[in-house]
Amino acid sequence: MTTFSSLLQRKEDRVLVLTINNPGKRNAIAADLYDNIRTALAAAADDPDIGAIVLTGADNYFCAGGDLELISKRRGLNYEARIERLGHLHDVVCKLRDFPKPIVAAVEGGAAGAGFSLALACDLLVASADAAFSIAYVKVGLTPDGGITGLLAQSLSRQLLTQLALTGDRITAEQLEHHGVVNKLAAAGQAGAAAITLAARLAQGPLHAMASIKALCRHAHERTLDDQLEAERTAMAVAQGGAEAAEGIAAFLGKRPADFASLRRDDAASGTAAG
CATH class of the missing domain: 1.10.12.10 (Lyase 2-enoyl-coa Hydratase, Chain  A, domain 2)
Structure with missing residues (x-):
């Protein structure tokens, strides 16, 4: 297993498993996470022994989104600097979306904010039946980013999307499966294994x-x-x-x-x- 400060990597036959690793903060996005994901994707794209990727989170939680301690420090930056920092998240979302090999998100526990965006940017989404998701920005006076409104608008009605964004209320994995956002529900603790099984099947394809x-x-x-x-x-x-x-x-x-x-x-x- 290769360990980065915010990302773990391991191979399961032809599947590369990338694990967001900041468990003390429910895997909130650390300062170097985006660089680590970009590096891992670039290497995997050129590796003929990797046919698919699973993106998941450590300790039974996918990702709580942005680290508010880091975000609060950016309030002191000027507008141009804030725009530049936000571009890193948007670049990673696009790299996940455009990656030539299949990527499966495996969500245990839940995903919020930018963590929800990272899961949606993957090709397929497997979630534990007890997982919950939220567009939580409004609760701290912020607006959505990471493409989350655009990605969810492909599956949810405008009314439901607006409700989730304006209230910050959680929506369950079962509800998202009903709306076609979640591809497969797994028992609690089994989302990772189910995602690897699915990714292993895809990894054999053309x-x-x-x-x-x-x-x-x-x-x-x-x-x-x-x-x-x-x-x-x-x-x-x-x-x-x-x-x-x-x-x-x-x-x-x-x-x-x-x-x-x-x-x-x-x-x-x-x-x-x-x-």
């Missing part, structure tokens, strides 16, 4: 095809149907000519499991990147 699928799904809400049809046509034309399709179709016709992992190793040897 890397380039999955990167294209992620991009198509990410933009589907904002494009017109005509634009999405064109994006799908382009992606399909590229995929049909690729080695992954050759292997996948041959495996299907030959009634054998597809071996996409060997293609990843070939890509790494030739310096080919996914995406």
Whole structure:
């Protein structure tokens, strides 16, 4: 296990598990967390032995969001400096969203504020049935950031999103599953294991095809149907000519499991990147 001041890393076969590690503050975001996540993602993107990532939190809690002691110190900064600091969170949200390999959030206990944003930026979300989530900014006189309103607006009605943001009230994992935000509920204490199982399945898939699928799904809400049809046509034309399709179709016709992992190793040897 590699230990950073705010992030732990370990591998479970082809799955990289990243654990936010600030348990004394319910894994509130430490000053160096964003840099550590960026470094870990950059290394994982180029590692052919990593097919998927799980993002979770230490000691049965995902992330309580921003550390108010650190945030209070930023009140003394000028506007431009505050804008620059906030850009680090937004950059990490985009890097999680745009990462070419699948990322599964595993939420035990709960997630609040920017911690909620980090979970939503992942491709899939597994949560323990007793977990709770909140957009808690209003309770300390702040406004949402980290893309949380945009990410939740893809699944929640404007009225419910506004209620959660204006009140700071908690919403349960079961309620979020009902609204399609949570993909899978797990028993208390089992969200991490369930997320690793899901990520391990995804890690066996075709890397380039999955990167294209992620991009198509990410933009589907904002494009017109005509634009999405064109994006799908382009992606399909590229995929049909690729080695992954050759292997996948041959495996299907030959009634054998597809071996996409060997293609990843070939890509790494030739310096080919996914995406």
